[in-house]
Amino acid sequence: MLNFSYQNSTRLVFGRDAELSVGKTALDVLGAPGKVLVIYGGGSAVRTGILGAVEKSLEEAGFTVLDKGGVQPNPRMGFIRETIDWIRDQGVKAVVAVGGGSVIDTAKAVAMGLEYEGDCWDFFEGKAKPVKAAPVFAVLTIPAAGSEQSIRCVITHHGTKAGIGVECIRPKAAFINPERFFTLPPVQVSAGVLDMFSHILERYFSNTTNTAYTDGQAEAALRTIIEFGPKVLADVKDYDSWCQIGLAGSYAHNGYFGLGREEDWACHAIEHEISGWNENITHGCGLAVVIPAWMRYVSKFAPARFVTFAVNVMGVAPQADEKATIELGIAKFVGWIQALKLPTTLEALGAADCPIESLAHHCCRNGTVGHLKALDADDVEAILTGAR
Numbered sequence: 336m337l338n339f340s341y342q343n344s345t346r347l348v349f350g351r352d353a354e355l356s357v358g359k360t361a362l363d364v365l366g367a368p369g370k371v372l373v374i375y376g377g378g379s380a381v382r383t384g385i386l387g388a389v390e391k392s393l394e395e396a397g398f399t400v401l402d403k404g405g406v407q408p409n410p411r412m413g414f415i416r417e418t419i420d421w422i423r424d425q426g427v428k429a430v431v432a433v434g435g436g437s438v439i440d441t442a443k444a445v446a447m448g449l450e451y452e453g454d455c456w457d458f459f460e461g462k463a464k465p466v467k468a469a470p471v472f473a474v475l476t477i478p479a480a481g482s483e484q485s486i487r488c489v490i491t492h493h494g495t496k497a498g499i500g501v502e503c504i505r506p507k508a509a510f511i512n513p514e515r516f517f518t519l520p521p522v523q524v525s526a527g528v529l530d531m532f533s534h535i536l537e538r539y540f541s542n543t544t545n546t547a548y549t550d551g552q553a554e555a556a557l558r559t560i561i562e563f564g565p566k567v568l569a570d571v572k573d574y575d576s577w578c579q580i581g582l583a584g585s586y587a588h589n590g591y592f593g594l595g596r597e598e599d600w601a602c603h604a605i606e607h608e609i610s611g612w613n614e615n616i617t618h619g620c621g622l623a624v625v626i627p628a629w630m631r632y633v634s635k636f637a638p639a640r641f642v643t644f645a646v647n648v649m650g651v652a653p654q655a656d657e658k659a660t661i662e663l664g665i666a667k668f669v670g671w672i673q674a675l676k677l678p679t680t681l682e683a684l685g686a687a688d689c690p691i692e693s694l695a696h697h698c699c700r701n702g703t704v705g706h707l708k709a710l711d712a713d714d715v716e717a718i719l720t721g722a723r
């Protein structure tokens with residue numbers, strides 16, 4: 336196990352009516368009321384009434400609310416710049432996101448931009464490092480990206496989807512009311528389930544040894560997602576199942592499952608090329624295509640880990656031949672993805688025409704990706720070709 340220093344400073348408010356305590360919690364964290372900016376997406380937060388409930392809660396706690404809607408999935412830099420320009424001199428004390436990963440990441444980028452005089456995209460190009468951000472609060476409407484507790488922020492600009500991770504943007508508090516997931520369309524339910532699963536996989540597929548505790552925690556969380564993912568897809572109003580998915584998704588990406596080990600993240604790097612190339616592609620759907628192809632390509636380099644995955648996560652009976660166990664594990668995983676009605680090929684994703692070679696080179700523009708097996712552009716090209 337590797338040395339580590341870990342702090343997760345996000346307060347998690349979880350359960351029915353969680354969103355009603357946003358105002359009180361913000362007051363508690365900020366110490367005094369003031370102006371806050373509420374950011375939301377393309378309209379679901381207005382239609383379901385959660386936006387109104389959050390704003391009321393803030394106003395009742397004494398805050399003055401400014402709001403801005405219109406964040407698109409796979410959020411764009413243009414919207415962020417526009418928002419920062421509008422809000423910069425208005426004395427905003429905090430940014431409140433009401434939505435999913437796209438809205439929360441937009442809020443994080445705006446929060447960083449408010450504390451930086453240059454262009455916020457500098458951070459995503461590695462030209463500057465954020466050291467300060469306005470406090471962010473996240474009211475979750477879709478369990479998927481885990482951004483409500485994560486240090487990550489992923490933004491798209493002219494075909495480049497780039498992510499950064501810094502502690503100053505980790506939300507001060509996250510509000511999760513699983514009843515608020517009842518209005519999700521099936522594809523977003525499934526894509527979200529697959530995304531949270533992948534956030535644990537990216538940490539579980541590691542070369543670091545002697546991580547029995549972290550492995551056990553990760554395997555339990557993965558089995559929970561395997562069990563309850565199909566349940567929320569079958570019945571979108573199954574509150575108790577949503578509680579398991581909501582909690583798993585939020586912890587999946589707050590760093591806990593990576594304690595003491597090197598993480599991989601190749602599948603995310605490859606998927607971000609796909610949804611950066613075509614912004615209409617949902618991140619979780621892209622992952623459903625990339626992960627099986629990645630597994631088939633890299634499993635021979637780390638067979639022991641893939642046997643453990645097959646047996647402890649996918650419930651495969653160990654076979655006499657290690658290769659057979661691994662193949663059964665991957666096949667069972669693909670079957671689970673298909674049961675979630677997600678695509679498992681580029682063609683089914685609607686990306687048969689994606690420029691594999693140039694995406695692979697763009698993916699490796701800063702060097703190899705992944706750690707279980709460090710992948711160069713040729714490897715990424717082979718994986719994407721295998722995903723056709």
Ligand code: NZQ
Nearest residue numbers: 376377378379408409435436437476479480482485487518
């Ligand atoms: O825009 P609205 O109308 O709100 O509709 C949204 C959107 O179309 C809809 N939706 C959300 N809550 C709903 C709802 N519809 C009905 N009822 C509700 N309760 O769902 C659609 C998708 O929303 P989005 O925020 O894009 O989903 P998600 O949470 O999956 O976020 C995806 C983004 O997060 C990034 C992804 O790359 C992608 O850009 N990620 C961010 C991470 C992070 N910051 O830690 C980590 C992830 O790996 C990921 O890369």
Ligand code: ZN
Nearest residue numbers: 480530603618
């Ligand atoms: Zn993800």
